[in-house]
Amino acid sequence: MSNSVAILNDFIVQTKIGLFCSYGNFYLDPKEPVVEAVISHAHGDHAVSGNQNVYCTAPTAAFMQHRYRKFAAAHFHLKAYHEVFNLKGVAISFYPAGHMLGSALVLMEYKGVRYLYTGDYKLEADSTCEPIELVQADVLLTETTFATAETKHPDAVEEIKKLNAVEANIMLGAYALGKSQRLIALLNEHCPQKRILLHHSIMPFARLYEEMGVKLGQYEVYDRKVMKQNQANMVYIVPPMVYNSYFRAINVIRVFATGWKNLQKNNEIQLYISDHVDWDAILETIAAVKPREVWTTHGSGTALQTYLAPKLVVKLLNQ
Template sequence: MIIDDFITITPTGLYCVYGNFYLDPQQPVAEAVISHAHGDHAIGGSKNVYCTAATKTFMEHRYRKFAAVDFHTKQYHKTFKINDVTITFYSAGHILGSAQVLMEYKGIKYLYTGDYKIEPDHSCEPFEFVQTDVLITESTFANPETKHPSPVDEIKKLNETKANIMLGAYALGKSQRIIQLLNTHCPTKNVMVHHSIMPFIKIYEDFGMKLGSHKMYDRKIMKNNHEHQVYIVPPMVFHSYHKAINVVRAFASGWKNLQQQNGISLYISDHADWNAILETIEKVKPKQVWTLHGDGKQLKEYFNNRLKVKILN
């Protein structure tokens, strides 16, 4: 029997009382299961942190000695237990090391996706469809009107201009994906990267991800070459140089508001859109769907009486 309160939302984050642990807590806790290393899912300071090896490495870079008291790194597909709950990690396809968390308790399976995407991405492990009784899915873009375009078609837009491009992208995950896409589909572009992104690139490469050619940003190169230079910068730098001259501006994101006032729109998202969420539900065959991190109302309306959809947030 599915337990309605197997996962509950508390001020500290998602809590599993039956295993006495938190999923992606927002405050330090004794037992934290971390899906991936983005700052809105992985904070420092918890006592015991269960995650993949890549997530551990990212957290150690970002939080240094305050990342955790003890890390317990787990491979995909290898089961472990926290109290009475059996847990297995599966790839979420979001960024390197991102994990779906399958929790089994009294014969019932509960699958927490964390952030995920199902489309191909050669900069990280591919998404895995895992059958479950309860799918606890992010619903960031759970809107029938939202359909992410092909990332290949989007990145190829950059071939339409010879001008230098300042490209905004999140330092962890997005930047590495963009480097890989540029190398594959924009061979005439010289890729340069802001210094704050370089440590994350090195971690990707240390874990065997081949992203392709890139260099640390060199102001002289940008100044002396007025064509075919792409400078990848984190959001704070991108927004602080909103009046940068002699460059075309682009920001890689699925959010429309981040495309405004840019020279090129670049709709590249690392989250599941409406069709991807429906495909995931179809393939994992849950008896119930619980939604997080967005608005699950339209999913609930879509399935009506065919499938129970519970909105957790």
């Protein structure tokens, strides 16, 4: 990094399609199909179908191909972590983001300046994905999903241990990809008396994790008879749509694993397990990356801008 080289204020700009780099003629996590897409991870709000060229990690491609089948992309260009590739003079490399299996921080180097896009990321330990690997950059483009000083995510292990106090069967709502696999591993390690049943839509992602070397522990596909015959210590993991459709489910304790307070309101137990950085983690990331400027996206960066104003330039890309 060099403080003598000017940062290009328009290196990444927010458009209706998403974050665009005109210098390399590519989009980061576009919301609509484009010709050149650099994709940080496989969640649907970052990885849409129909792009011509997708640059991503192998797990991200595998998850997209399962979800979108033949419409996933015309061409996948699989990149290992740390491998450098070039788009119109912009040198790009991926580093683990710690958000889910295959998630990547995107380092872009152009004319002596380093720009680091986080996608979604977390700093906490997670046995189901690669640990985050922060690198220094002149500009940090960070997600700000939970960027308020009062937001502090509790320890995921202590949260999952709450379920040990529940003898009744549990319907556990969680996103099918990433969060569900993390919960399976956490339950197996910290709630060993629980029997884990998965909604059929979650099973393929769990199997893909296993095929890529991630050991999740014991789980099985949901069987209505099994749930009926066993009135205790069953955990049935379901995606949000199923969870919301069974809001009157009887004989189960309803729990939803998320960092969002508004999604915890009507649940009998609050399970605050997030795969995003909270306020303290964002500040820790800034300290590690040592940027000259911070650009924010995915959420509101206003609180961060106010807090850092005396010391650091904070630009809100999404406002």
